[in-house]
Amino acid sequence: MEDARLVIRKAEEADLPSLIGLFAADTMGGHGDTTDVDAYDDYLRAFRTISTSSDxxxxxxxxxxEIVGTFxxxxxxxxxxxxxxxMIIESVQTRADLRGQGIGAAMINFCIDEAKGRGMxxxxxxxxxxxxDAHRFYERLGFKPTHLGFKMTLK
Known part of the structure; x- marks a missing residue:
C-alpha cells in the first residue's frame, strides 16, 4: 500500500452513510450498527456531538x-x-476487504504522530x-496490553 494514496481527514456530515456502512459491516463488533434509515438520526446526533467537541x-x-477507514x-x-x-483512539475500522494492506497502520501512526506533536x-x-488479529496488529505497532478493561452496558 502506498501511503501517498491514503488521505486522512476530519469526517464531514456527508461522510456519514459511508462511515455507518463500515460499522454495520462489522460482524465481530456487536454494537448493533445498521444502515437502516430509521437509525440515521442516532448517528447524526452522535456525529454532531463529536464534531462540536474540542476534545x-x-x-x-x-x-x-473512497472512504476505506475511520477512527x-x-x-x-x-x-x-x-x-x-x-489520546484515546476509538472506533478504529478498516473496510474488511482491505485489511492487511497498511491502512490501519497509517491511521494508528497518524494518531501517534498527532499525540506526540501535541505533547501528550x-x-x-x-x-x-x-x-x-487486531491485538497482534496493535502489539506489532508497539502497544502493550498493560491493563484489563471493564464495561457495563446500560442500554
Missing part, C-alpha cells in the same frame, strides 16, 4: 477518493501523571477481546 475528533481515511480520537487530561493529557503523555486504545 474529540472523528476521521475518515480515503483511498482513491476517532479523544483527549483526556487527568491529575495523575502530573496533569498530563493522553501516551496514546491508548481498547480492543474487543475476541479480536485476536
Amino acid at each position: 474529540q475528533t472523528l476521521y475518515t481515511t480515503e483511498l482513491r477518493g 476517532q480520537t479523544i483527549v483526556v487530561t487527568s491529575l495523575h501523571g502530573r496533569g498530563s493529557s493522553a 503523555r501516551m496514546v491508548q486504545l481498547t480492543s474487543n477481546a475476541v479480536r485476536k
Whole structure:
C-alpha cells in the first residue's frame, strides 16, 4: 500500500452513510450498527456531538477518493501523571476487504504522530477481546496490553 494514496481527514456530515456502512459491516463488533434509515438520526446526533467537541475528533481515511477507514480520537487530561493529557483512539475500522494492506497502520501512526506533536503523555486504545488479529496488529505497532478493561452496558 502506498501511503501517498491514503488521505486522512476530519469526517464531514456527508461522510456519514459511508462511515455507518463500515460499522454495520462489522460482524465481530456487536454494537448493533445498521444502515437502516430509521437509525440515521442516532448517528447524526452522535456525529454532531463529536464534531462540536474540542476534545474529540472523528476521521475518515480515503483511498482513491473512497472512504476505506475511520477512527476517532479523544483527549483526556487527568491529575495523575502530573496533569498530563493522553489520546484515546476509538472506533478504529478498516473496510474488511482491505485489511492487511497498511491502512490501519497509517491511521494508528497518524494518531501517534498527532499525540506526540501535541505533547501528550501516551496514546491508548481498547480492543474487543475476541479480536485476536487486531491485538497482534496493535502489539506489532508497539502497544502493550498493560491493563484489563471493564464495561457495563446500560442500554
